[in-house]
Amino acid sequence: MRAIAVFLLLAIFPLVMQAMDNLFYVSFASRVLIYAIAATSLNLVLGYGGMVSFGHAAFFGGGAFVVGILAVEGLRSAWIAWPIAIAVAALAALVIGALSLRTRGVYFIMITLAFAQMIYYIFVSLKSYGGDDGLQMPGRSTLGFGTLGNDLVWYYVVLCILAAVLYAMHRLVHSRFGRVIAAIRENEARAEAIGFPVYRYQLLCFVIAGGIGGLAGALIANQSSYVSPSLLHWIQSGTLMIMVILGGVGTLWGGVIGAAVLLGLEHLIADYRIAWLAKLAPNYQDHAGLAVGIVLLTIVMLAPEGISGFFGRRRHA
Amino acid sequence: MLELRGVSKRFGGVVATDDVTLEVTRGEVHALIGPNGAGKTTLIGQIAGVLATESGRIIFNGADITRQPAHARVAAGLARSYQITSIFRRFSVLDNLALAVQARSGTSFHFWRPVLAERALFDQARAIAGEIGLSTRIDAVAATLAHGEQRALEVGLALATQPQLVLLDEPMAGMGPEDSQAMIALIAKMRERVTVLLVEHDMDAVFRLANRISVLVNGRVIATGAPAQIRADPEVRRAYLGEELAA
Amino acid sequence: MPAILLLEQSLNGLQFGLMLFLLAAGLTLVFGIMDMINLAHGSLYMIGAYFMASFAQMTGSFWLGLPLALAATAIVGALLEMSLLRRLYGRDHLTQVLATFAIILIANEVVRIAWGSQPMMLNTPAELAGPVTLPGGMQYASYRLVIIAVGAVVAVLLYLLVTKTRVGMLVRAGASNREMAVAMGVNIRRLFTAVFALGAALCALAGAMLGPILAVQVGMGENILILAFVVIVIGGIGSIRGAFVGSLLVGVVDTSGRAFLPLFFGVFLPPQLASAAGPAVASVLIYLLMAVVLYFRPQGLFPARG
Numbered sequence: 001m002r003a004i005a006v007f008l009l010l011a012i013f014p015l016v017m018q019a020m021d022n023l024f025y026v027s028f029a030s031r032v033l034i035y036a037i038a039a040t041s042l043n044l045v046l047g048y049g050g051m052v053s054f055g056h057a058a059f060f061g062g063g064a065f066v067v068g069i070l071a072v073e074g075l076r077s078a079w080i081a082w083p084i085a086i087a088v089a090a091l092a093a094l095v096i097g098a099l100s101l102r103t104r105g106v107y108f109i110m111i112t113l114a115f116a117q118m119i120y121y122i123f124v125s126l127k128s129y130g131g132d133d134g135l136q137m138p139g140r141s142t143l144g145f146g147t148l149g150n151d152l153v154w155y156y157v158v159l160c161i162l163a164a165v166l167y168a169m170h171r172l173v174h175s176r177f178g179r180v181i182a183a184i185r186e187n188e189a190r191a192e193a194i195g196f197p198v199y200r201y202q203l204l205c206f207v208i209a210g211g212i213g214g215l216a217g218a219l220i221a222n223q224s225s226y227v228s229p230s231l232l233h234w235i236q237s238g239t240l241m242i243m244v245i246l247g248g249v250g251t252l253w254g255g256v257i258g259a260a261v262l263l264g265l266e267h268l269i270a271d272y273r274i275a276w277l278a279k280l281a282p283n284y285q286d287h288a289g290l291a292v293g294i295v296l297l298t299i300v301m302l303a304p305e306g307i308s309g310f311f312g313r314r315r316h317a
Numbered sequence: 318m319l320e321l322r323g324v325s326k327r328f329g330g331v332v333a334t335d336d337v338t339l340e341v342t343r344g345e346v347h348a349l350i351g352p353n354g355a356g357k358t359t360l361i362g363q364i365a366g367v368l369a370t371e372s373g374r375i376i377f378n379g380a381d382i383t384r385q386p387a388h389a390r391v392a393a394g395l396a397r398s399y400q401i402t403s404i405f406r407r408f409s410v411l412d413n414l415a416l417a418v419q420a421r422s423g424t425s426f427h428f429w430r431p432v433l434a435e436r437a438l439f440d441q442a443r444a445i446a447g448e449i450g451l452s453t454r455i456d457a458v459a460a461t462l463a464h465g466e467q468r469a470l471e472v473g474l475a476l477a478t479q480p481q482l483v484l485l486d487e488p489m490a491g492m493g494p495e496d497s498q499a500m501i502a503l504i505a506k507m508r509e510r511v512t513v514l515l516v517e518h519d520m521d522a523v524f525r526l527a528n529r530i531s532v533l534v535n536g537r538v539i540a541t542g543a544p545a546q547i548r549a550d551p552e553v554r555r556a557y558l559g560e561e562l563a564a
Numbered sequence: 565m566p567a568i569l570l571l572e573q574s575l576n577g578l579q580f581g582l583m584l585f586l587l588a589a590g591l592t593l594v595f596g597i598m599d600m601i602n603l604a605h606g607s608l609y610m611i612g613a614y615f616m617a618s619f620a621q622m623t624g625s626f627w628l629g630l631p632l633a634l635a636a637t638a639i640v641g642a643l644l645e646m647s648l649l650r651r652l653y654g655r656d657h658l659t660q661v662l663a664t665f666a667i668i669l670i671a672n673e674v675v676r677i678a679w680g681s682q683p684m685m686l687n688t689p690a691e692l693a694g695p696v697t698l699p700g701g702m703q704y705a706s707y708r709l710v711i712i713a714v715g716a717v718v719a720v721l722l723y724l725l726v727t728k729t730r731v732g733m734l735v736r737a738g739a740s741n742r743e744m745a746v747a748m749g750v751n752i753r754r755l756f757t758a759v760f761a762l763g764a765a766l767c768a769l770a771g772a773m774l775g776p777i778l779a780v781q782v783g784m785g786e787n788i789l790i791l792a793f794v795v796i797v798i799g800g801i802g803s804i805r806g807a808f809v810g811s812l813l814v815g816v817v818d819t820s821g822r823a824f825l826p827l828f829f830g831v832f833l834p835p836q837l838a839s840a841a842g843p844a845v846a847s848v849l850i851y852l853l854m855a856v857v858l859y860f861r862p863q864g865l866f867p868a869r870g
Binding site: 171172174175176177178179180183186187189190191192193194195196197198201204 | 365367386387388389391392396397399403404405406407408416417419420421425426427428429430431432433435474475477478
């Protein structure tokens with residue numbers, strides 16, 4: 001199967017890098033994989049669930065802050081801190097979802113955005129945990145054996161988690177629950193009319209996605225042992241959405257592809273000087289955001305049925 | 318089986334249904350007719366639970382369901398088909414029906430086992446497809462079906478939830494003569510198992526199928542009775558039938 | 565609590581609220597009439613502030629720079645609408661969100677390229693630099709008073725425009741029922757472009773007037789945009805009246821919250837906690853307000869449609 005091939009490649013890759021004595025890319029890759037997990041969790045609620053949540057950064061950044069705060073307070077065990085991050089994110093998703101899912105359409109988008117901003121402001125005002133400057137952690141979480149401080153080990157841990165998340169998504173999408181979610185996305189009124197309590201299914205989907213987002217957050221905090229408040233900002237929510245769109249709304253690998261493409265593109269522009277471009281605009285590399293914006297705009301404008309048209313791209317069993 | 322007592326609905330200043338009192342007995346086909354804008358679809362919406370009912374009572378099998386949400390009413394045995402086709406367009410016919418079967422077979426808060434492994438679901442879906450005459454189109458994507466086929470699927474979705482009472486909202490809307498005959502045959506077969514509340518403009522179908530007819534004009538029920546009675550009722554003729562029969 | 569403090573905060577709240585109204589009005593019109601979520605609205609605010617800073621510097625006068633900035637931003641807005649945004653009308657909201665989000669990213673970078681990454685200098689006009697003595701003996705910054713005056717005048721003008729003129733009637737018709745407006749033979753395209761340009765000019769006015777008080781820097785649009793969205797959700801999409809009430813509500817609640825909550829907490833919480841909890845809860849206050857309003861009125865206070 002294709003998936004196995006991809007994972008084999010991903011598994012061998014760091015060993016190759018190590019042989020080439022270039023560990024920067026291993027660290028870069030683990031960062032991409034973490035964002036892949038975050039984008040995949042958003043894809044669950046946005047792509048499969050059809051719920052345009054503009055506040056996913058709340059769960060991603062929230063999970064990161066939980067791990068960061070616990071670490072600073074002395075609780076550094078991954079076995080405890082990470083599940084707590086997932087639980088807190090899922091709980092936040094429960095509360096936010098319960099309130100937001102009473103609304104529809106643009107109100108839903110706005111209210112999820114607003115709630116996420118609320119959480120952003122709460123964390124930023126916690127001066128004792130970094131406030132505006134972010135939270136520096138004493139180091140990566142501890143496992144009780146070995147060390148996550150080794151970038152190679154860290155990469156494999158992240159890779160395993162990504163594999164588990166993707167597999168779980170695969171099972172979820174093809175399960176009864178997944179079918180109902182897809183049906184709700186396709187025709188919410190009829191789904192209710194044939195007997196599905198739509199609100200409950202949407203809420204659960206939202207909570208699951210939030211929890212996985214929190215897991216990704218726990219990982220991103222560990223990636224650089226630093227938690228930036230920008231992880232909670234709505235621009236971050238937008239960035240995750242861009243990844244989902246780039247990679248493929250409502251597809252299993254959409255989050256992975258999107259994260260790889262976006263982060264790869266940013267890296268290429270910032271770190272590789274294109275000579276002729278540099279002659280035209282000497283410091284074009286400071287403006288990677290422009291390229292991202294233009295690429296995104298082009299895709300969105302040219303998409304034939306709009307982004308929602310991509311929803312139907314997956315073949316249903 | 319179904320009892321409406323003084324059911325009303327207003328939209329702002331407009332009264333859509335006005336003190337409607339009606340009952341549907343078990344096993345009958347009860348037709349609801351009336352001019353456009355009489356409030357028939359609004360009433361169906363209220364019975365189905367999609368529209369809130371502020372005054373009046375809706376009683377189903379002895380239980381007051383006035384405040385029950387739509388999905389709960391389906392679980393209680395009430396199903397509805399739409400006047401404007403509302404199916405899962407990007408799903409196949411099989412998947413459409415399987416979904417409705419799934420809704421009635423236990424909880425769907427299952428996250429691991431693939432649905433495709435549940436043969437029973439799909440067998441039942443195939444059976445229903447056969448009943449509604451879509452066996453040959455079972456793998457077609459719903460959006461590619463012809464209008465008549467989509468209307469059949471529309472009704473099939475309601476049937477697949479194994480209801481006791483089915484609300485059919487103009488099942489023959491936009492259909493040609495052949496498709497209409499097929500739909501009439503379908504409803505005739507259906508009545509052996511379910512009670513039907515049928516909203517229709519096609520008088521041929523109404524008079525062939527209905528045990529009783531209620532006439533709704535301007536949101537009020539102006540007459541209820543056997544078809545022959547209704548046909549002869551002067552008020553009904555004046556308000557509605559006159560136009561239909563003269564034509 | 566001294567009455568002066570109360571008055572001062574009320575005035576600050578009024579000032580902020582009126583400026584917020586300038587943004588919210590444009591946003592709610594575009595949303596109500598063209599059914600388009602425009603995240604780039606904050607970028608127009610930013611561009612307006614930058615134009616203002618440049619023109620004020622070039623002409624050496626705040627008051628000469630202002631109309632120039634308004635005109636320039638209106639032109640940018642109109643061009644943006646004609647080239648890109650009109651293609652988004654009728655598309656689903658997600659597409660609009662993503663497209664206008666992309667425009668934010670592009671606008672931020674373009675501004676950074678054109679004006680550099682450092683915040684721009686924009687000073688209050690010299691004649692308004694000092695305080696004014698209000699009846700009752702209180703001192704208040706004269707510039708802030710001018711902001712309030714400008715905001716109030718514009719609000720009145722907008723109200724007259726929308727309720728008393730033919731154009732305004734078309735706008736209101738479009739907000740409540742677009743198809744009808746088209747059916748009535750209104751030249752929709754020009755109307756839309758005009759509405760958008762007007763919205764852009766209002767953004768520029770807010771940006772230009774707030775520039776001396778808040779910083780003129782890249783990304784300044786994002787923070788205020790969120791508030792504008794909260795305002796129109798509270799006020800009701802498509803309603804100018806709703807935007808007005810919503811802005812004042814948000815402006816006053818936010819400003820008072822920031823000023824008084826720390827004091828309020830200080831009464832029964834230890835100072836350490838009060839100084840942390842105060843700003844945190846204050847930031848959250850308007851979102852709570854929005855949640856409460858939506859709970860009782862899911863369509864906002866004055867929904868323009870149905």
